[in-house]
Amino acid sequence: MPERSPLIPRLLSEMEHIGAELIDVRRDLHANPELSWAEDRTTTLLAKRLDEAGLRVELLPRTGLVADVGPVSGPTVALRADLDALPVDDRTDDAWQSTVSGVAHACGHDVHAAALLGAGLALAALGDDLPGRVRLVFQPAEEIMPGGALMAVGAGALEGVDQIFGLHCDPTLDVGQVGLREGPLTGAADSLDVLLTGKGGHTSRPHLTEDLTFALGKLVTELPAVLSRRLDPRAGVSVVWGIIRAGSAMNVIPSTGRAAGTVRMLDARAWAEAETLVRETIGQLVEPYGVETEVTYVRGVPPVVNGHQQTLLLGRGVGSVLGEDGLVSTTQSLGGEDFAWYLEHVPGAMGRLGTRTPGGRTFELHQGDLRVDERAVLIGAKVLAATALEALSAGPVITER
Numbered sequence: 001m002p003e004r005s006p007l008i009p010r011l012l013s014e015m016e017h018i019g020a021e022l023i024d025v026r027r028d029l030h031a032n033p034e035l036s037w038a039e040d041r042t043t044t045l046l047a048k049r050l051d052e053a054g055l056r057v058e059l060l061p062r063t064g065l066v067a068d069v070g071p072v073s074g075p076t077v078a079l080r081a082d083l084d085a086l087p088v089d090d091r092t093d094d095a096w097q098s099t100v101s102g103v104a105h106a107c108g109h110d111v112h113a114a115a116l117l118g119a120g121l122a123l124a125a126l127g128d129d130l131p132g133r134v135r136l137v138f139q140p141a142e143e144i145m146p147g148g149a150l151m152a153v154g155a156g157a158l159e160g161v162d163q164i165f166g167l168h169c170d171p172t173l174d175v176g177q178v179g180l181r182e183g184p185l186t187g188a189a190d191s192l193d194v195l196l197t198g199k200g201g202h203t204s205r206p207h208l209t210e211d212l213t214f215a216l217g218k219l220v221t222e223l224p225a226v227l228s229r230r231l232d233p234r235a236g237v238s239v240v241w242g243i244i245r246a247g248s249a250m251n252v253i254p255s256t257g258r259a260a261g262t263v264r265m266l267d268a269r270a271w272a273e274a275e276t277l278v279r280e281t282i283g284q285l286v287e288p289y290g291v292e293t294e295v296t297y298v299r300g301v302p303p304v305v306n307g308h309q310q311t312l313l314l315g316r317g318v319g320s321v322l323g324e325d326g327l328v329s330t331t332q333s334l335g336g337e338d339f340a341w342y343l344e345h346v347p348g349a350m351g352r353l354g355t356r357t358p359g360g361r362t363f364e365l366h367q368g369d370l371r372v373d374e375r376a377v378l379i380g381a382k383v384l385a386a387t388a389l390e391a392l393s394a395g396p397v398i399t400e401r
Contacts, residue, residue, distance in 0.1 A: 083109055306350060
C-alpha cells in the first residue's frame with residue numbers, strides 16, 4: 001500500500017465545519033422517517049443540499065439518488081448509505097423522536113445518510129485536488145427483500161465504479177470504534193411465508209376436517225429441525241418465525257393459517273440450495289394432515305463478503321480518522337444486508353460503525369428504543385471520505401474473482 005493520502009488532514013479540517021449541520025440533518029431524518037420505497041422527503045432533502053454544494057445529482061427511478069463529486073473520468077470509488085426506516089414505534093423520548101406513528105429509524109439509516117452527506121460535502125470542498133471521482137449512492141429500501149440495491153444497480157449506480165464502501169451502525173461497539181472483518185461479514189437472508197388451507201370444522205371432530213392448527217404447529221417446530229439436519233451445520237442455518245396466525249375461537253378448527261419468518265445462513269453454497277429444500281420439506285411435513293400449502297419464498301440477499309484489498313483500504317480510512325485503536329475486529333453475523341448485491345458486481349467492503357456511548361447501555365438494532373451516540377455521525381462521515389481518498393490513491397484495484 002502507498003503512503004496515506006496527503007489530502008487527509010485537509011479533508012478532516014473541512015469536516016469540522018459541518019459537524020453541527022450533520023447532526024441537524026440526522027435529527028431531521030429521525031423525526032421524519034419514511035418506509036421502503038417511500039423515501040420521498042428524505043431524497044428531496046439530500047438532493048437539495050448536495051445540489052447546493054455543486055455535486056452532480058441524479059435521482060434514482062423510484063426513490064433515492066446518486067451524486068458524483070470529482071472529475072467525470074478516471075478511477076471511481078462509490079460510497080453507499082441506505083435511507084429507509086422500519087415499521088416500528090419510536091420508544092425514545094428525544095426531542096427529535098419520530099413524528100410518524102408506527103415508523104422509526106430503528107436501524108440507524110438516518111446516521112448512515114447524514115454521514116454520507118457529510119463525506120460528499122467535504123470531498124466536494126477539495127475541488128480540483130480530488131484525485132478521482134467519488135459516487136455517493138443514497139439507496140432506498142434496504143429493509144425489504146431482495147432490497148433496493150438491485151434497483152440501484154439496474155439504474156446504473158455502479159457504472160464506471162471500481163470499488164464500493166459502506167458503514168453500518170453497530171450499537172455493540174463504542175463510538176470511536178469501527179469493526180472490520182475480511183471475508184464474510186453478514187449472512188444470507190430470505191423471507192418465507194406459508195399459507196395453509198383446509199375445510200376447518202369443530203374441535204370435537206378433527207377426524208372429519210383437516211386439523212390445520214396442528215399441521216401449522218408441526219410446520220413451525222419441525223422445519224427448523226429438519227433443515228438443521230439436511231444442511232451442513234457449519235452453514236449456521238436459522239429459521240425464525242415472526243408471524244404465526246390461525247383461528248379466532250377455541251373450539252373451531254380454522255380453515256386457514258399462516259406462518260412467516262426468515263431463513264438465514266452464513267454460507268453462500270447452502271443459500272443456493274435452501275429454497276428447493278425448504279419447499280420440499282414443507283410439503284412433506286404437512287402432507288399427512290391433508291391441508292393445502294401456498295409457499296412464498298423470496299430470495300433476499302447473499303452474504304456480504306469483504307474483499308482483501310478493500311478491507312485494508314477501509315482500515316486505512318479508519319486509522320486516518322481514529323488511529324489504530326479505533327480499528328477493532330468483528331465477527332460474521334446472521335443479519336442480512338443488501339450491500340451484498342453491489343459486491344456481486346464490484347469489490348468492496350463494509351465496516352461496523354460504533355454507536356454506543358462508552359460505559360452506556362447496549363441497544364439492539366430493529367428495536368424502537370435504539371439510541372445512538374451522535375458523535376458517530378461525524379466519525380462515519382470522516383471514515384467514509386478518508387476511505388474514498390485512500391482508495392483513489394492506492395492504484396489499480398485487485399479483483400478477487
